[in-house]
Amino acid sequence: MTSSPPIMIVGAGVLGLCTAFALKQRGHAVRLVDPGRPNASVVAAGMIAPAMESAIDDLSPDQARLLKDGRDLWPAFARESGIVLMRRPAEWRGGEADRIGARLAALGFDLTRDGDRVITTDDWQVEPGQAMAALKAALGEALIAGEAAEVEAGAAGAWRLRVGERWIAASGLVVATGAAPAFEGLPPATRAQIDAIQPIRGQIGVARAALTDQVKRGPGAYVAPMGSGAVVGATMEPGRRDTAPDTQTGRRLLEAAWRVLGRSPQPLEVDWRAGVRGATADGLPLAGPAPDGERLFLALAPRRNGWLLGPLVGSAVADWIEGRTPSPDARALDPRRF
Ligand SMILES: Cc1cc2nc3c(=O)[nH]c(=O)nc-3n(C[C@H](O)[C@H](O)[C@H](O)COP(=O)(O)OP(=O)(O)OC[C@H]3O[C@@H](n4cnc5c(N)ncnc54)[C@H](O)[C@@H]3O)c2cc1C
Numbered sequence: 120m121t122s123s124p125p126i127m128i129v130g131a132g133v134l135g136l137c138t139a140f141a142l143k144q145r146g147h148a149v150r151l152v153d154p155g156r157p158n159a160s161v162v163a164a165g166m167i168a169p170a171m172e173s174a175i176d177d178l179s180p181d182q183a184r185l186l187k188d189g190r191d192l193w194p195a196f197a198r199e200s201g202i203v204l205m206r207r208p209a210e211w212r213g214g215e216a217d218r219i220g221a222r223l224a225a226l227g228f229d230l231t232r233d234g235d236r237v238i239t240t241d242d243w244q245v246e247p248g249q250a251m252a253a254l255k256a257a258l259g260e261a262l263i264a265g266e267a268a269e270v271e272a273g274a275a276g277a278w279r280l281r282v283g284e285r286w287i288a289a290s291g292l293v294v295a296t297g298a299a300p301a302f303e304g305l306p307p308a309t310r311a312q313i314d315a316i317q318p319i320r321g322q323i324g325v326a327r328a329a330l331t332d333q334v335k336r337g338p339g340a341y342v343a344p345m346g347s348g349a350v351v352g353a354t355m356e357p358g359r360r361d362t363a364p365d366t367q368t369g370r371r372l373l374e375a376a377w378r379v380l381g382r383s384p385q386p387l388e389v390d391w392r393a394g395v396r397g398a399t400a401d402g403l404p405l406a407g408p409a410p411d412g413e414r415l416f417l418a419l420a421p422r423r424n425g426w427l428l429g430p431l432v433g434s435a436v437a438d439w440i441e442g443r444t445p446s447p448d449a450r451a452l453d454p455r456r457f
Pocket of ligand 1: 129130131132133134135152153154155156157158159160161162163164165166167168265266267268295296297298299302320321322323352353354393394395396397418419420421422423424425426427428
């Protein structure tokens, strides 16, 4: 008896990895294909931040609840995958503290006020490098190095995927290619939906100095611990896909970062980099069935919250693949909502 081909996931950023992990845990054969280049997931700060993200972007109560639900999947997900989850308080400092505090309170998040500081215990953090390594280790030989050049749909949800000269058979396809344009062979409505994803460049810097022991945010910048140093981030530059760091942008971020830290500027060695986030019109990811094509699924466009929402996207896509009744959160991320 021959076993059916694996479910193929294209793209091993946080969304592809979380989807592959969820499917593997449920006993499915999965393979992931990714060229292994730096991506948005690896440059990110790893904040699991439903509270501050909801307050900063003035999200609706429903969207804030969805972010909180996504966060609540993290303790079990981290335990099962070997990811280190850091549950240290996060703070906002400086201008707009009143607005941020009022939004946190209105949305039901935990907060403490201390002068111009707003502190919450509702936001956590992971280190993307450690988290990606843990997920890749858990997936082992499922990872294929390469780029999906084209796909072909067969009968009854069967797919063939070309990586270099090699064709790989799949019993379902998950597109998790970040902000990249659609590859060849996808059906037209799916192609159009992928190409409508807005790229948003984000520049971030890695400093070797330990600038803070918890996430600190404020107008124009945040500073977050990372390994034995810190990251300083991040810009939101809609419409840009370029990833070469820009010196002036770095200088601006650093000035804002010193204000957030409440310290006067000092010489600091920073290694700047940039990643491109993908975003939909409502700011929420596409997680579930593609608009056309059989056994074709999307795990795309989580905007600023790919790490926060990774486990939720992974389990929602796995539920759709298994034909389970989607949860209200999974329904909110259904790509066919547009
Ligand atoms: C500066 C910055 C800071 C951020 N900070 C945070 C944060 O603190 N918290 C948070 O939750 N989120 C944060 N984000 C957002 C988060 O990083 C993104 O939302 C998330 O990484 C997107 O994940 P993804 O899997 O969709 O895409 P990506 O990480 O871009 O992964 C997509 C992968 O698909 C691959 N791919 C593309 N085309 C193909 C193909 N044809 N074949 C094979 N592979 C292909 C790419 O090479 C890539 O590896 C930040 C982002 C940036 C840029």
